[in-house]
Amino acid sequence: MGRGLAALALVIGAAVLCAQASAADDRLTDAQRLGRRLFEQSCAICHTKPTLASGLYAPALSRETLGGRTEVIREVISNGTPRMPGFKYYFGSNETDAIVAYLQTLAPLEGNAGRKQ
Numbered sequence: 001m002g003r004g005l006a007a008l009a010l011v012i013g014a015a016v017l018c019a020q021a022s023a024a025d026d027r028l029t030d031a032q033r034l035g036r037r038l039f040e041q042s043c044a045i046c047h048t049k050p051t052l053a054s055g056l057y058a059p060a061l062s063r064e065t066l067g068g069r070t071e072v073i074r075e076v077i078s079n080g081t082p083r084m085p086g087f088k089y090y091f092g093s094n095e096t097d098a099i100v101a102y103l104q105t106l107a108p109l110e111g112n113a114g115r116k117q
């Protein structure tokens with residue numbers, strides 16, 4: 001009985017977690033969702049940490065990146081930096097907009113592993 005109950009609690013817990021995850025997803029607009037997909041495909045390799053042990057090549061991004069100035073962020077995405085490729089021939093302007101919109105949904109990380117501004 002104890003075991004069955006524990007298993008049931010786990011299943012319910014997992015269901016609640018899933019529901020929360022999809023609720024968070026639903027709060028994104030279509031543009032933000034597109035931006036997240038593009039970010040995961042093209043930016044996450046450098047801008048997120050694949051594992052706890054690995055380092056971060058580029059600063060973690062959030063709504064506070066570059067003071068949240070969307071024009072400057074678009075500029076970096078389009079033209080790149082000395083250590084980052086530019087994406088202007090890769091993304092249309094609505095795709096760049098979508099990525100910028102997605103970045104605005106990211107809270108700054110606690111103990112941000114990226115470079116301090």
Ligand code: HEC
Nearest residue numbers: 042043046057058059065066073076077081082083084099
């Ligand atoms: C090859 C690795 C790489 C990829 C891929 C990459 N970046 Fe970067 N990015 C960097 C590095 C490194 C920096 C830090 C600036 C520098 O050192 O030149 C940076 C800086 C930035 C900055 C400015 C951050 C700051 O705080 O100054 C933004 C915004 C940014 N990247 C967005 C993106 C987006 C959006 C994508 C995907 C479309 C992307 N990057 C893809 C490496 C990358």
